[in-house]
Amino acid sequence: MFIVLIRTVILYLLVILSMRLMGKKQIGQLEPFELAIAIMISELASLPMQDIRIPIMHGVIPIVTLLVLQTILALIQLKSEKMRAILSGKPSVLVKSGKIDILELKKEKFNINDLMEELRLQGYYNLEDIEYAILETSGQLSVIPKTELSNVTKSDLKLSVTQDSLPITLILNGRINKENLKIINKDENWIKEQLKKNKISSIKDVFLALMDSKGKFYYQCYENNDEK
Structure with a gap:
């Protein structure tokens, strides 16, 4: 009985640690691959808890492996927009x-x-x-x-308004999204000019740049979290 208790505590703490390292997301906000890993981790933990004939390491090793795999995939998604689209899809x-x-x-x-x-x-x-x-x-x-x-309705106040549009990502992780530039009928020279106006010498210094819903150019650099 004491062995079952110890095994349960160890596996419970390991699952909690795994979920914590996966990031602060609610279940409904998990990406498909994250949800799959979360389900697999819970299943792997339950087996050694129920059957003491299964060595506890047979549960620990797969859980740690899945955690490492999830971390690697998350890092790849941060670096590559294409991989993010493949693994998580697009809105x-x-x-x-x-x-x-x-x-x-x-x-x-x-x-x-x-x-x-x-x-x-x-x-x-x-x-x-x-x-x-x-x-x-x-x-x-x-x-x-x-x-x-929208709330407080501008039509009630009889104000002239312009329709908000979808924000469009132009630069992510120091790389220009050429397809999105075409959507707004701009080219690389235009975006370089925008960066130049904001005293940014290199595209690689930009973590994120986009055209927001109001049609304004927004950017955030890597260094010192500069943003505008």
Whole structure:
């Protein structure tokens, strides 16, 4: 009995440590590969707890291996946008300008009833009130309402407004995203000029640069967390 108690405590602490090292995320925010690893770790820990005939190291070694694998994959995702897309996928725009993208809905195996339920849970009852509804890689739905209908409504105040757009990443980890530059009809010379205006000599010094929802150029450098 005492042996079972000790084994349970050791494995419990190991699982807690593993979950802690995976980062501060709720279950619903885990990426697919993170969720798979979390489930596998819990299964591997339960087997030696239930059967004392299984050496405890047969549970410890696979758990540590999965933890190391998850750490390596997380680091790769930080460095490579392509690997992040392969491992975690990309956000999908299900609603744009009040219209459902039927092909994207089918691609994500997301039916209309589920979509409408998610929108209602977030307080939106009419599709025409929504500018974007985005299915994130975690499976959560993000909703961007039309600007004139957002809280405190500018239409009530009779103010002229411009529609917010999706933020577009231009530089990540010191690398230019050429495809996104094409989306905003800009080239590398333009982004170099923007960096020059902000006294940044090298693209490699930039951790993140994007065009925000208001059309403004935002950047953050590696050194001293400089940002604007």
